[in-house]
Amino acid sequence: MRSRGLSNSTGRNFVLCPLIFSAAAFALTLVAVFAGSKPGQMEDYHIISINMSDFGHDLVPTPTSGGSDPTSTDQGGIGGFFSSVVATIESSIGDELNGIGNDIADKLSAEIGISQWYSLHVMNACEGDYAPNATSPGAWFNQTNCTAQEAGFQFNLSSVLDREIEVGPLGLNPADLKIPDGIQEVINYLNGFLLAIFVLYVIGIGFSGIVFLLCIGAITIGPSTLFSVASAITATLAALALGIASAISTAIAKKGASEINDKGDEVGISAKAGGKFMIITWVAFGAIVIALISWIGIWLKNRRSGVSRKQPMESNEEQRRS
Secondary structure, three states: OOOOOOOHHHHHHHHHHHHHHHHHHHHHHHHHHHOOOOOOOOOOOOOEEEEOOOOOHHHOOOOOOOOOOOOOOOOOHHHHHHHHHHHHHHHHHHHHHHHOHHHHHHHHHHHHOOOOEEEEOOOOEEEEEEEOOOOOOOOEEEEEEEOOOOOOOOOOHHHHHHHHHHOOOOOOOHHHOOOOHHHHHHHHHHHHHHHHHHHHHHHHHHHHHHHHHHHHHHHHHOOOHHHHHHHHHHHHHHHHHHHHHHHHHHHHHHHHHHHHHHHHHHHOOEEEEOHHHHHHHHHHHHHHHHHHHHHHHHHHHHHHHHHHHHHHHHHHHHHHHO
């Protein structure tokens, strides 16, 4: 006599739910970890993006802020540098300079030699320009370069900017244009969590995959208490890993964006937490939780079915004895 509780056909139908949701958790977590691994691959799914398109825009003289010539009262340091940049732009576009408005941010970044945005992913960083331009409504991320993926990757924005400015079209001295030290400190704060996040996501991927395989086994062989308990324990571990990873990612992205916006406001640097990344990581967590609840439900049904079968058997035995 079989003691599997639920009939095989009924049990297999119940297993379809955790099968689907564990597969979803597995796939979404893979996306969270490997998004942005190379140019053109799901750049929108970053932890945080840093907008450099307005970098130094406030230092550029405009017709409304002082005369028709784009000169600065400070001919040395950053002010002098931006005057030279604007002069270079003016020589190439002539009288159109006074009419470009906010588009000067696009031209400045090109002249300086830096990208308009930099983004931080779980295992690497990417950069590029906004398309069609930085001020267009609904502008999208046009990736131009991504670093190699590495567990515990450390992003140094200051070093990247120094290198790009030095080899840029104007061949500038990086020392003439520095970002506030506080911004790199915030990025270092983000860097400090990347390895932990990566490890947690890998654990989540592994246990979600095991839950999926257990579901396949339960459908093939037939559900049993053993499958239910093993799957519930594995799904619990996956949910813990994904829940902690999602919480940490959300917290550091929002805190990092807030700090960068505060420290970079005067020099035209801003940041934004990756909304799409937050969505997929929390949906992955929610999916594995549903799989866990489903397996707990299957285990309870198995148990109740086993008890209901045991009671009639005991009753028949007592009747024979009497």
